[in-house]
Amino acid sequence: MVTYSDGRMMTLSEGVVGGTSLKLTFVLFVSVVVVSMFSALITAPQGDEISDFYLGDRTMSPLRNGLAMCGDYLSAVTLLGSTGLVALTGYDGLLYLVGTVVAWMMVMLLIAEPLRNSGKFTLGDTLALRLPRSQRSVRIALAACTLIICVLYIVAQLVGSIALLTQFIGEPSATVRTMCVVLIGTLIVLYVALGGMPGATFLQIVKAVMLIAGVAVTAIIVLHRYSWNIDGLLGAAADGSGMGQRYLEPGLRYGGSTTSKLDFFSLQIAIALGLAALPHMTMRLLAPRATRVLRRSVLWATGLVGFVCLAAGVLGLGATAIVGRDSIAEVDAKGDAAVLLLANSIGGAVLTALISCLAFITLMAVAAGLMLAAASSLAHDLYGQVIRKGKASQTEELNAARLSAVVIGVLGMLLALLAWGTNTASLGFLAFAIAASAILPTMIYSLFWRRFNARGALLSLYGGLTTSVLLVICSPVVSSTPTSFYPDADFAFFPLQNPGIVSVPAGFLLGWLGTVMSHGEEEAADVYEQFEVRAMLGTGEQEEVQQEEPVGARQ
């Protein structure tokens, strides 16, 4: 803590990072932005091809697709937040990392291939194919959920960028905060509005390569220091935590009361089920043109995600072992500074600059993916299919998508500035919970349940959405504790911060109830059969071309 003569207090003194590395970070960041922006402009959809804007290059190799998936999947939360959690809480943090990996299984095993086979541009298209009679109302509901999830998550990323800036320059003033959010937000809007999916994909691949290289190098340095002896690393981390063996046992973060244990379980449910249903993930899955390319891509992504999460665990343990838990907690109570501190102490200015630039690029890339998903949902589902009833020309839809990106960007920036200083991690978690309790049930039911109908879809979409939002409003996140949005009020009668444990079953239950209770709303008998065949075999009109594709286009 540094107290200035005029009485201002800087919570973070000069930040974690020294001057040289600040300059290096800046140079690195600007060069990555310039290169990827140029590439976004060059690869931008030429003319009015709307499918280029939504799906990008559909003939990319599995490795590149897998990198882009991995980039979409791993946000800055994994890089900074989870490593920090590992550094501070040991076992509980490691468990959280495992959750991130396990969530990917859901994507791989159940969703990826059927969704790609039956989809076109958005998840709304899949549902329209499955529930053609009420496709308009289903598309509206889905667009509402998508929009809310994306905006919440974009806000979390933008606020994260301010928090990251804090690591460099100490507590930023209001002007600096606004500039940071506006700058990052504008860059994201430009990537999406100008570059569409090709631009976002390029950014995603650059980010994924940097992420993998960055964590690999750091993890190798850490492991090398402990002569590749995991037990030695664990021991050193237990010592560095000042808590001994208790650091490697459950309960540091979520121990104590039954409530906090349930809270952790609830969060894990939302993550394990929700990550799979985030709109930008489902959109990414639609991109490869051939099913078998998709499978290879998902396998690549599985390996990469697993590798990054393992390395992140090593980084977290290494941070505690080398830097010490107390110094990490001193800089940032949530532990977000752990990786930067570690990089600073083992790799000096260069590694710190690499990692912090990586964190900024990660924030931007994930926010860009989300914005693209939200803009596509608005332009394709809401404008193209509901308002214009599918009669909009490609140019009109493309303009609508670009305009939506701008609107969502401005909305996200405003909310991020308003939300600064509040508990924004819960915003991201709320987004997961909504995805797991509104979108996932609808997706699973429509892929696998013959009787599922529009009433069930609407009920589970709106029901899952409102249950999650209401439960969070009535939770300690919003009122009753000092860190809430309204610390003075108390209407927190739901004790958990994460609604998943209630809202996910509620979403599934509502979908089932809606379907069972409705009469005379069944789709024609052959609709599901046709859908099922399409989901399994990948036949359908847009597939005609695909047959010619070399199926085994490996890498």
Place this chain on the structure above:
Amino acid sequence: MPPAPAAENRVASHPDFRSIRGAHRSFGIVALLISVGGFLLLVLLSGFAPGVLNQEMFGHVTVGLAGGIGQFAVMALTAWRYTVHMERRIDPAVDRLRAEIARDEAEQARVQQARGPQQRRFGSW
């Protein structure tokens, strides 16, 4: 053009299709139960039965930590089994059925082409 029962609907009741659909689903469900269910069990155990997980195996490694690492191994194993399952069990049947649908559609298109001009002649006055 009023669609005759689409080729896809005839395939839906094809025994091959039914069997790969069943195989795909049951594999997905079992694999998911093992990986996601195993993980949620680990979370529950660490919340409510930490004693079990705190037993030391060697050095600082406890049962719980080993379980966490084990999840990665389970994931790798599942991914590998999944690929093998899809390539051996599902893909050949998918290719066969797709070829069948394509043949059906070509057939239908030929029939329609043969019939097409006559209809148009009636409608054109």
